[in-house]
Amino acid sequence: MHERLDPRAEPPHRAHVPDLTADGPKGRAKRTRLALGAAVADGGWTLLDHPMLALDVAGSPAFLEPDAVVVHPDGSWTVVEIKSFPMLDGSADPAKVGAAARQAAVYVLALERVAAALATDGEDDGEGGEGEDGGVHGRVPAVRHRVLLVCPKDFSNLPTAAAVDVRKQRAVTARQLTRLTRLEDIADALPEGTCFAPDRPAGELVEAVERVPATYAPDCLAACELAFHCRDRSRADGAVATLGRSVRADLGGLATVEDVLSAAHGESGDPDDPAVAALRRAAALRAEALAGLPRIPAPAGAHATETTAGAHATETTAALQGVPACP
C-alpha cells in the first residue's frame, strides 16, 4: 500500500487493526464508522479488515463489505479489493479488472457518504460522538480514487498488488444510483398482494416476476440469474434489443423485429424517416449482394412457429425436453 499508493508517507512499521465485530450489519456499520473516525484522529496507518458500510440503493439501505479499508497517516482512505484471478507479468484480464473496479467504486461511494457524515457529526456536536475522538471537525476525510487490487502473482499463490483508478466507475455508479427507480415506485406499480417469497408455488412466482417491467439486453446474461427469463420475454415480444444494445441506436423508433423487417422491405414505415430510408437501402444492397448465392431453405415449419410470439414460451419448454443429442 505504501509503495503503490502513498510513497511519500512514512513507511508503516506497525499498523493499527481495530476489532470490528458487532451484532448484525447495522451494528457493524456503526462500529466501522467509529473506527474510521478514530483512525483519522489517530494518525498513522490503520487497516480495517472486512468493515461494513451502508449505502442507500433505490431508497433501501444495502450493506456492503469491502475486503479491507486502509486509513493513511494523512487521514485519507483507500479501498482494498482482493481477487482470485492472476496478475500475469503485471497485467490481468481487463474484463475482470473492470468488474473489480466497478465493485470497488461502490465501496468508494459508500465510504464518501461515511466521510461526509463524520464531518457533519463533528460540526454538529463538538463534544460528543466522533468529535470526542478529536479528529474530523468540519474536515471531510478524503477517500482516494485509486484502489488497491490484490491478486495472485503469475502462476503462484503469492499476493501482488496494483493501484487501479476508479474515478470513471465511481462517476458512472454515482450517476446510476441517482437515476435508479426507487423501490417504492416499483412496488406501487404492482397490484396488491404480489409476493416474491421463494416458498410460493412456481406458477405464482412466475406470474409475480412477469408483472415487474424489465429492460433486457444481452449483457444481462453475464450478470443476472433472471436473464434467461427476461430474454424469453424479450424474444417473444420481438424486441430489437435482444440482438444487442447497439442495435437499437440505428433503428430510430422501430422497436420490434417485425417492424424493422416490414419497414426494410417496404411494407410499412415512412420513407422520409431517415431510419427507414437507411434500412431500405441496406436491404436492397444486401439483396443485391446475395443475389448470386443459392438461397438456404428455411427448416420446415420454422417460419410459422417462430413468428407467433405467444407460442414461444411453451415451445421453449418443449425444446428443453426430449431431444437428447447436442446439435
Add this chain to the structure above:
Amino acid sequence: MSLIATLGRMEAVRAGQAQPAATVCHRRLSARPLVFVPLTTAGEAGAPLGALVGTDPDAPRLLVVAQPRDRDLRFAFLAELADVVLPYIDGFAADVEAAERTETDPETGKRIKVEAELCADAPQLIVPSRAGIDFVRLLGRSMRFRRTAEQDPETPYPAPPRVPLLGRWLTHFGERARVPGSSLLLALTDVLGLHWTTGQSSLEDQHLGALLAWIAPPDGLSGARAALRAELARGADDQLLCPPAGPATDPAFDNRLLAPAIERYDRARTALAAAEDGLEADDRLGDLTNAEKAVRDLVESRTLPTWQAVWRGLDLLRELPEGAHVADRWTRDRWSFTAHRDRVAAGEPPQPRRDDAVTAANKLASREREQARLDAQEALDDPLVMAGRRLAGEAFAGEVVDVVMAYSESKRPSPRPLITVRTADRPHLGERAKVYRSLDGRPQTAEFVGTQDAGDDAVLVLRIVDKMGRGKEPEAGSVPERGDRLCFTLFEHDQRGGAKLPDPEHTPWTHGGPPGEEAAVAETADPVTEEDVL
C-alpha cells in the same frame, strides 16, 4: 454492427436459421489443422484439466491431469501435449521454397532483395472459442521460461524436455492470433460468426453449440429452439447436454462429478503410498487406475461433443469458396511461421515477458496496417462486405454512361480520360477525392471531378489518372467502356507501411531509452513457491 449485419440478424430471427454474412471464406482453412479442445481447472491460473487434441476427426488424443494441482502430473500432461503438437509443427518446418525478402543492407543502408527460405505451408491451430486463444497464450506463458535439466542442471523443478519449446510455439501462435486476418490460430466461434449472422446477439454467439445450432439446426427444429437447447438443456443427471466449449467447465459438472472423482483419485493415491506390502500395493494400484480412468472418462465426456462440434463447424466453413486475397494473407502467416522457426533454430531466448518499446511499437503498427489491409481485402473479395462499405458511403458501384478522352496539360500529354458513372449509392466524396477500382487485381486511381444531378441517382464524373501505360494512347482494357459496371472504393486497396522505427539500441529516451544491460540477462523462470507443491 453495421445496419446490414443488423438486418441479417433480424432476417435470421424471422427465418429461424442463420443468414450468410459473407459469400466467400475469409480465412485460410488448412487441409490438416490441429484441433485443440482444452479444459481448465476452475480457480487456478494455467492449471489444465485435460484436452482433446489431434488432426484426425476420428482419432482425437485424450490428455488428462487427474489431479490438476499436482505439478508433476501437469508437467506430464504438457510433455504429452508437446509430443502431439511439436511433431505436427515440425512437419511443416522442413518443406521450404525459395523466396525473396527485402532487407536493409547494414553497410549501405539501401533496401536490397535477399534470398530466403519460406515454408511451403504452415501449421494451423483451431480452438473452439476466443477463451481458447487466451488459454493457448496462458499455456505458452507458463511454459516458455521453464528450464529443462539439460539447460540448467541446478534448476529445482526441471521441466521435461520440449515443454519450454512448446511454450515458445504456443506464445507465437497466441501473438500471431492478435494480427487481424491471420489464420495460424483461429477460434472457431469467431470464424463462424464472421461468415454467418444468427438471430441472437454477438455475445450469445460466443457459445459454440448455440452458434452451430443457428447455422445448421437439426431436422425439424428452428435455430432459436436448437440454440436454446444447446445453452440450457440438462439431462437426467442435471448435466448440460451440450457442455460449454471451454476451457472453463460448467460449475454443476465441477461440483457434482469432477470434484468427487478427483477426491477419489487423491484417496486412492494416498492409500497406495501407505501400502505396506506388494500384494496390498497391487490392489491399491488397481483402485488408483480405476479412479484415474473415472476422471479420464469425465474429461472425455465434456470435450468430445465440443471436438465433434469443431469439426462440423470446419466442414460448414469448407463449403464456402476461399476469398481471392486469403492466399496473400496466408503467405504472411507462412512468413511469420518461418521467421519463428528460424529464431528457434538460431537458439534465441524465449519471447520476453514484456516487449521493449520498439518491438511493441512495431507490433502495434503492423497490426494497424493489417487491419486496414484486411478491411480493404474483405470488401474486395466479397460483395456482401462491400455492400456494407457502400451503405456507409465508403464505396460505390454503378454503370459507366459516358467516356470522354482527355489529356494532361504537360509537355508530354498523357491520357486522362473522363468517365461518367451513374450510381444509386451515396458516396461521401470531397473535392478532388481519390477513388480506386480493381483492374486485374491492381488498384487503378481516379479523381473525383464533379457531379451532375439526375433525380434519385447520382451521376459522378471521374478522371482516371494511372495504370494506362506510358504511351499517349491508353493500353487496351485500361479504360472502362460505356456500359461497364464498376465498383469504386474511397479507401486504398493496399496499405503503405508507416515510417521506419529505430533499432532497439537507438530507442529515444522518451520511450525508456536503449534496453541496456538488464535486457541482456535471460529472463528467469517463475520461482516455485512452497504453496505450489502439494
